[in-house]
Amino acid sequence: MRLCRTALNKFSAVLFFSVAFPCDWLYCISHIIYHLLLSVMHALSRRKFLQQSSVVLAGTLLTPALTQAFSKTAAITGIQLYSIRDDMKTDPAGTLKKLATMGYRYVEHANYIDRKFYGYPAKEFKTLLDGLGLKMLSGHTVMGKAHWDAATGQFTDAWKQTIEDAATMGQQFVISPWIDDAYRKDYNGLAKFMDAFNKSGELCKAAGMRFGYHNHDWEFSKSLNNTPIYDLILKLTDPQLVVQQLDIGNMYGGGGRAMDVLKRYPGRFLSLHVKDEIKSTANSEGYESCVLGKGIINTKQILDLARKQGATQHYIIEQESYQGKAPLQSAQEDLAVMKKWGYA
Numbered sequence: 298m299r300l301c302r303t304a305l306n307k308f309s310a311v312l313f314f315s316v317a318f319p320c321d322w323l324y325c326i327s328h329i330i331y332h333l334l335l336s337v338m339h340a341l342s343r344r345k346f347l348q349q350s351s352v353v354l355a356g357t358l359l360t361p362a363l364t365q366a367f368s369k370t371a372a373i374t375g376i377q378l379y380s381i382r383d384d385m386k387t388d389p390a391g392t393l394k395k396l397a398t399m400g401y402r403y404v405e406h407a408n409y410i411d412r413k414f415y416g417y418p419a420k421e422f423k424t425l426l427d428g429l430g431l432k433m434l435s436g437h438t439v440m441g442k443a444h445w446d447a448a449t450g451q452f453t454d455a456w457k458q459t460i461e462d463a464a465t466m467g468q469q470f471v472i473s474p475w476i477d478d479a480y481r482k483d484y485n486g487l488a489k490f491m492d493a494f495n496k497s498g499e500l501c502k503a504a505g506m507r508f509g510y511h512n513h514d515w516e517f518s519k520s521l522n523n524t525p526i527y528d529l530i531l532k533l534t535d536p537q538l539v540v541q542q543l544d545i546g547n548m549y550g551g552g553g554r555a556m557d558v559l560k561r562y563p564g565r566f567l568s569l570h571v572k573d574e575i576k577s578t579a580n581s582e583g584y585e586s587c588v589l590g591k592g593i594i595n596t597k598q599i600l601d602l603a604r605k606q607g608a609t610q611h612y613i614i615e616q617e618s619y620q621g622k623a624p625l626q627s628a629q630e631d632l633a634v635m636k637k638w639g640y641a
Contacts, residue, residue: 372604373434374641375403376632377570377615378415381624382407389415390425392625397429399629400641405613406436407474412458419465435470435542435568435611436463437511441477445493452500464504470568470611471501472542474511484521484529491533498538509540509568514551514582527553531562541565544615545599546572550582555599559606568611569603571596571635577618585618588627589634597638604640612640 376396378385384392385408396404404426408415414422414436426433444456463471473494480490494510501508516527527548531541543566545555559566573592577585589596603609614631616624635641 372610372612372640373403374571374612374632374635375405375434375614376401376628377405377407377437377613379407379437380614380616380628380631384625385415389417393425393429393431395625396628397431399632400636401628401632402431403611403613404431404433405611406433409436409438409459409462412462414462414466419462423466433466433468435468435472435509435613436466437472437474438463439475440473440493440497441475442479445490447489447493450496452497456497457500460501460504460506463501463506468506470507470509470540470542471497472509472511472540472568473497475513476510481519481521481526487521487526487529488533491530494533495535495538498535502538507540507567508538509542510534511542511570512544512553513547514549514553516551517548517553518551527558531565536565540567542568542570542611542613544570544572545596546570546574546584546586546594546615549574549594550580550584555594556602559599559602563606564608566603566609568613569600569609570615571600571612571631571640572615575620580618586616587618587620588616588622588630589614600638600640 381392381396384395393404406414412418414433417425423433438459440456440459444453444459445451446453460471476487476490479486481487494508498508510530512527512530516530517525519526521529534541541562543555543558547570548555548558571589572586572594573589573596574584574594575587575592576583579585586592600612603612612635614628614635616627616631619627622630632641
């Protein structure tokens with residue numbers, strides 16, 4: 298009876314906390330189980346407890362989802378710096394300071410040239426970010442012909458240096474946001490390059506990171522062997538080696554729908570590019586990005602499904618068109634929407 302009262306009290310406390318302060322329900326449930334087992338441990342001898350709870354521990358607490366909940370590794374919300382690319386070009390330090398003042402804590406780069414991020418060597422850029430309370434856990438660098446020698450099946454020094462500098466920055470993901478036309482003319486060419494993706498995953502894994510890919514629209518509008526290229530990319534890459542960063546907006550003009558993709562491949566998307574889209578005559582794809590919640594793709598519904606599935610770790614805001622607003626103003630409005638939705 299005392300054990301039941303203890304569990305009930307713990308459940309009531311965690312339930313109140315989850316309502317008063319929006320959080321992950323899985324985390325709450327894991328805490329109920331955790332405190333219940335603690336109560337059992339106090340009621341039984343340590344030896345008896347270990348004997349009777351081994352099945353529960355193995356079957357419940359050590360499942361991937363609950364292990365993540367116990368580690369308290371919360372998903373992060375950041376911004377892709379391409380959203381404010383002109384500001385970053387003219388005044389990177391000042392622009393990053395403005396982002397930090399808005400409340401951003403995480404950024405994702407889209408500028409790495411000659412071993413420099415926005416003109417800064419890796420160590421200097423990390424020092425700049427640290428001083429502003431910012432972290433860069435992911436970044437975009439296209440892995441292309443300059444990085445992979447198909448004849449020898451080896452990576453060039455340029456790609457090895459890319460990974461080295463990413464590790465210096467403390468990145469978790471090294472993401473390639475493009476596949477050159479030469480590698481997607483036919484199925485065999487794509488398959489060979491996806492093998493290079495898997496090898497890059499091994500290289501990044503050895504450096505304590507994950508390699509990833511970010512989609513655009515053509516992966517959904519073009520096919521090889523009667524199969525959309527995006528489906529082939531997911532089929533040909535090892536999920537243990539290659540992370541998929543799903544851009545929920547880019548795909549729209551190519552016929553892709555994020556809800557369908559998430560449902561078809563649950564658990565594959567550790568990172569999302571968070572966008573909203575409106576119809577556009579200025580864009581060849583027929584759509585352009587806008588402030589979150591102002592468009593047509595049901596962004597919050599997509600995010601909620603991703604969070605429910607439990608795999609997504611990074612929610613990266615990206616807005617590339619502004620409808621007359623200043624890019625920094627849009628970035629501020631986007632963050633406010635994410636906070637309203639419970640993602641920041």
